[in-house]
Amino acid sequence: MYVAVKGGERAIENAHAWLAEERRGNTDIAELSIAQIREQLKLAVNRVMAEGSLYDPDLAALAIKQARGDLIEAIFLIRAYRTTLPRFGTSRPVDTAAMACDRRISATFKDLPGGQILGPTFDYTHRLLDFKLAADGEIPDAPLREPEPGDVPHVTEFLNREGLIEDAPNDETPPPDLTREPLEMPADRALRLQALTRADEGFALGLAYSTQRGYARNHAFVGELRIGTVPVEMEIPELGFAIEIGEVTLTECETVNQFTGSKTEPAQFTRGYGLVFGQTERKAISMALVDRALRWEELGEDFEGAPAQDAEFVLYHADNIQATGFLEHIKLPHYVDFQSELELVRKLRREAEASQLQEAAE
Amino acid sequence: MNAYNFAYLDEQTKRMIRRAILKGLAIPGYQVPFASREMPMPYGWGTGGVQVSAAVLTPQDTLKVIDQGADDTTNAVSIRTFFERTAGVETTTQTKSATVIQTRHRIPEDPLTEGQILVYQVPIPEPLRFLEPRESETRKMHSLEEYGLMHVKLYEDISRHGHIATSYAYPVKVEGRYVMDPSPIPKFDNPKLGDMAAIQLFGAGREQRIYALPPYTQVISLDFEDHPFEASKADHPCGLCGAKDSYLDEVIIDDAGGRMFVCSDTNYCTARQAAGHKGKDAA
Amino acid sequence: MQAETLSGGFATPAVEAARAFRSVMEAMARPGTIHDIRGAEPPAPLSPAAGAVLLTLCDAETPIYLAGAADCDAVRSWLAFHTGAPAAGPSHCMFAVGSWDALSPLSDYPVGTSEYPDRSATLVVECPGLASSGAALKGPGIKESAFLSLPEVQAFRKNRALFPLGVDFIFTNSSRVAALPRSTEVS
Numbered sequence: 001m002y003v004a005v006k007g008g009e010r011a012i013e014n015a016h017a018w019l020a021e022e023r024r025g026n027t028d029i030a031e032l033s034i035a036q037i038r039e040q041l042k043l044a045v046n047r048v049m050a051e052g053s054l055y056d057p058d059l060a061a062l063a064i065k066q067a068r069g070d071l072i073e074a075i076f077l078i079r080a081y082r083t084t085l086p087r088f089g090t091s092r093p094v095d096t097a098a099m100a101c102d103r104r105i106s107a108t109f110k111d112l113p114g115g116q117i118l119g120p121t122f123d124y125t126h127r128l129l130d131f132k133l134a135a136d137g138e139i140p141d142a143p144l145r146e147p148e149p150g151d152v153p154h155v156t157e158f159l160n161r162e163g164l165i166e167d168a169p170n171d172e173t174p175p176p177d178l179t180r181e182p183l184e185m186p187a188d189r190a191l192r193l194q195a196l197t198r199a200d201e202g203f204a205l206g207l208a209y210s211t212q213r214g215y216a217r218n219h220a221f222v223g224e225l226r227i228g229t230v231p232v233e234m235e236i237p238e239l240g241f242a243i244e245i246g247e248v249t250l251t252e253c254e255t256v257n258q259f260t261g262s263k264t265e266p267a268q269f270t271r272g273y274g275l276v277f278g279q280t281e282r283k284a285i286s287m288a289l290v291d292r293a294l295r296w297e298e299l300g301e302d303f304e305g306a307p308a309q310d311a312e313f314v315l316y317h318a319d320n321i322q323a324t325g326f327l328e329h330i331k332l333p334h335y336v337d338f339q340s341e342l343e344l345v346r347k348l349r350r351e352a353e354a355s356q357l358q359e360a361a362e
Numbered sequence: 363m364n365a366y367n368f369a370y371l372d373e374q375t376k377r378m379i380r381r382a383i384l385k386g387l388a389i390p391g392y393q394v395p396f397a398s399r400e401m402p403m404p405y406g407w408g409t410g411g412v413q414v415s416a417a418v419l420t421p422q423d424t425l426k427v428i429d430q431g432a433d434d435t436t437n438a439v440s441i442r443t444f445f446e447r448t449a450g451v452e453t454t455t456q457t458k459s460a461t462v463i464q465t466r467h468r469i470p471e472d473p474l475t476e477g478q479i480l481v482y483q484v485p486i487p488e489p490l491r492f493l494e495p496r497e498s499e500t501r502k503m504h505s506l507e508e509y510g511l512m513h514v515k516l517y518e519d520i521s522r523h524g525h526i527a528t529s530y531a532y533p534v535k536v537e538g539r540y541v542m543d544p545s546p547i548p549k550f551d552n553p554k555l556g557d558m559a560a561i562q563l564f565g566a567g568r569e570q571r572i573y574a575l576p577p578y579t580q581v582i583s584l585d586f587e588d589h590p591f592e593a594s595k596a597d598h599p600c601g602l603c604g605a606k607d608s609y610l611d612e613v614i615i616d617d618a619g620g621r622m623f624v625c626s627d628t629n630y631c632t633a634r635q636a637a638g639h640k641g642k643d644a645a
Numbered sequence: 646m647q648a649e650t651l652s653g654g655f656a657t658p659a660v661e662a663a664r665a666f667r668s669v670m671e672a673m674a675r676p677g678t679i680h681d682i683r684g685a686e687p688p689a690p691l692s693p694a695a696g697a698v699l700l701t702l703c704d705a706e707t708p709i710y711l712a713g714a715a716d717c718d719a720v721r722s723w724l725a726f727h728t729g730a731p732a733a734g735p736s737h738c739m740f741a742v743g744s745w746d747a748l749s750p751l752s753d754y755p756v757g758t759s760e761y762p763d764r765s766a767t768l769v770v771e772c773p774g775l776a777s778s779g780a781a782l783k784g785p786g787i788k789e790s791a792f793l794s795l796p797e798v799q800a801f802r803k804n805r806a807l808f809p810l811g812v813d814f815i816f817t818n819s820s821r822v823a824a825l826p827r828s829t830e831v832s
Contacts, residue, residue, distance in 0.1 A: 008434045008435055008436040008438070008439035009434075009439045009443070011436060012436055012439060012440060012443075076400075076404070079400040080400045080401065080402045082400070083375075083399045083400040083401075084366065084370075084372065086372070179397070180397050181397050182395035182396055182397050182398070182570040183570065184395065185496075185497055185498045186498065312495075312496050312497060312498065316497070321400065321404075321405060322405045322568045324404065324405075325404030325405030325406040325407060325409070325568060326405055326406035326485070326568055327406070328404060328406065329404065329405075329406030329407050329485070332407065332429070332437050332466075333429060333430050333435055333437075334430075334467070334546075335430055335611050335612075335626075336430045336431060336467045336468055336530070336546075336547075336548055336609070336611065336626055337467060337529075337530040337531075337546045337548065339548065339596065339609075339610070339611055339612055339626075340529035340530045340548040340549065340550070340594070340595075341529050341530070342612065343529065343594055343595070343596055344525070344527060344529040344594075347525070347594075348523050348524075348525065348527070351524060367659050368659035368660055368663065369659070369663070373658055373659060373662060374704055374706075376659075376662070376663075376666075377662075377701070377702055377703070377704055378706070380666050380669075380670075380701065380702060381702055381707070381739075382763070383670060384669065384670065384673050384702075384767070384813070385763035385765075385813070386763075387670070387673045387674050387786070387826060388673060388811075388813045388826035388827055388828060389762050389763060389808075389809050389826075389827070389828065390785045390828060392762060392763065392809060394763045395761075395763075417666070418663075418666070418667065418670065419663065420660070420663040420664050420667055421660055421663075422664075501760045502760065504760075505758075505759035505760045506759070537784075537785055537828065539808070539809060540809070559788075561670070561671075561674045574674075575785075576673075576674040576675070576785040576786035576826075576828075577674060577675060577785075577786055577788070578785065578786060578787060578788045579785040579786070580785075
């Protein structure tokens with residue numbers, strides 16, 4: 001005899017208990033601390049902060065722990081927490097020229113004011129498993145050098161002085177806020193950049209790669225990639241001036257793109273821009289390439305039908321929290337819709353069979 | 363859960379949603395954009411419905427949550443628990459005693475009444491989306507009342523299959539103006555959409571849209587003169603309560619492919635059984 | 646700052662705003678019906694009902710136009726303190742409040758665009774009385790017909806002719822609220 005399924009509530013509770021146990025794993029092994037994750041899995045923490053749109057390394061580390069290392073799940077935890085926070089105000093735009101750089105490289109000039117700083121990069125490591133890490137994590141101290149005094153000017157400024165690159169004047173218009181207003185098309189560049197900086201890293205990487213392989217190729221050079229800390233300042237109305245409220249680590253990438261000119265613009269270099277929380281350079285470079293591809297219209301280029309040029313396609317599909325939620329929702333029961341499809345398919349088949357019989361009889 | 367506001371959402375978010383609901387009611391069937399928030403459940407799992415419910419609930423409400431017509435499916439349980447915790451409202455499984463009903467994919471069998479609000483969870487609010495993926499284009503089509511594409515699609519079905527091959531999320535026209543997606547309810551439920559005594563609110567979280575049907579609104583399922591709309595369901599009575607007028611789920615009951623049909627609306631079915639109705643498979 | 650400015654808001658905002666919204670929503674969903682709405686004590690000349698409507702729906706994101714007598718220091722400071730809503734002229738407001746005469750003519754208010762008809766003003770009309778009699782109403786939300794004491798007929802018919810564009814109305818008097826969406830036919 002059939003008994004309708006009951007007990008969803010108990011099933012959920014039991015699943016949660018099991019999940020907690022699996023998250024902890026073998027209790028003979030020491031538990032991970034938040035500080036360990038924050039310090040030793042810093043790039044994972046950075047990604048969670050960037051795509052979670054919340055700069056808080058400790059919370060990001062907690063989210064990673066709670067999510068058992070599933071970064072999209074961790075990003076989701078951070079987003080859901082972020083949305084409940086009251087908004088006290090808006091910071092002044094940060095000045096990346098005043099960045100205390102840990103890393104600063106240019107692929108377009110061999111040397112330049114401020115110098116090339118390789119910084120803590122995987123770039124020239126040989127990707128050989130380091131079995132010493134499995135035994136002990138002791139590392140020798142890295143050598144120190146005094147930083148050079150003064151700001152580190154942007155490479156693109158040198159090109160701009162010669163008029164060789166499109167001008168990018170300061171724009172004081174307050175940018176729209178993707179998290180407070182529904183996304184609306186067409187999206188201006190500020191809104192596109194906002195969507196890209198919290199876009200899924202893999203999605204941004206794939207799109208950027210596709211432009212390199214010819215789907216809206218835009219000949220990008222990394223004019224400059226810099227990673228470091230910048231102060232964050234906020235105007236306090238009661239004081240009448242801005243005060244520093246903290247500092248954040250950012251990765252900024254400016255690409256210099258070839259441009260042979262169009263109906264409206266002379267031949268000059270153009271720009272792609274990426275700016276992301278934390279040390280996240282794969283993401284920042286991807287962002288810059290996709291930003292440049294999305295600018296086809298304002299630069300008078302042709303729409304080639306490439307995915308990376310299509311703002312609706314990019315912006316509506318770049319958010320991994322939206323994507324994963326909808327993707328995974330097909331796990332939910334759909335038997336009502338499925339039932340109506342069953343009825344329809346049966347009906348169509350019955351009729352097809354009947355008409356075949358009829359034809360055979362005639 | 364005291365760290366969170368009544369019904370979870372902060373007041374500013376609720377005001378934004380409430381304004382969208384009022385505009386939705388004023389323009390029946392039109393999709394109002396709203397700045398959907400990240401909720402503590404995934405997009406696609408009812409975040410739109412949850413935000414709408416959170417914006418309309420008062421502490422005096424009695425809430426019912428159904429998924430596929432059932433009160434005890436896991437996601438319905440999860441959402442009901444969420445509101446028990448964050449809004450402290452009474453919950454019920456009885457359609458008749460609920461004041462707010464959040465639903466996924468069904469309209470209850472019992473007719474709803476004037477004091478009630480039905481909140482739908484909507485995955486893809488745009489009825490034209492699968493014909494035209496671009497929001498900028500579909501928005502234009504709605505503004506110009508240009509629904510030819512939809513009729514062409516339905517007519518192509520007829521010429522290919524002899525029928526309109528849409529069995530759920532069947533598009534409707536509201537008050538002769540907007541074509542609307544009724545969410546993935548089976549088309550069996552479509553006739554209940556129009557002239558309903560309750561207020562119907564639709565929330566699509568990921569797609570950032572809210573739309574509404576005030577009570578007693580004219581809602582017509584799209585069709586053609588020579589191929590009129592027909593609501594369909596499995597041609598069986600319910601195996602448990604014997605109902606002939608309810609939407610049925612098909613359940614496979616043994617390895618040999620034996621099957622039976624039972625009401626998808628669990629409350630309707632249990633109430634009928636309690637009143638002494640019996641189907642052929644009932645114990 | 647005046648004591649009057651600081652007082653008169655919702656005592657328990659989340660709960661009272663939820664109740665007030667349900668009254669407004671029922672009113673908008675069922676044109677011609679009249680509902681109680683409570684919890685606000687705004688300075689004169691705002692009615693408690695209009696005060697509750699504005700507390701429930703307005704904040705820093707919603708420019709308000711104060712028409713006629715409503716445009717006074719007491720109301721301005723009260724709204725600024727309790728809602729943070731910026732003041733605006735009729736052509737840029739999302740909400741407007743005042744008597745029917747002060748709010749007229751309707752041609753000044755945003756009616757939305759064909760792609761975004763929701764981007765239109767909502768007018769909170771302070772009325773000398775509210776009754777389910779007078780102009781006959783037909784349309785969504787109305788079973789057969791309904792009646793409401795409207796200040797006139799012609800302006801609402803003109804507004805209905807703009808559908809799906811148009812403005813929407815909330816009528817307030819004392820502690821009671823009614824509404825008329827643009828979809829209602831008035832005769």
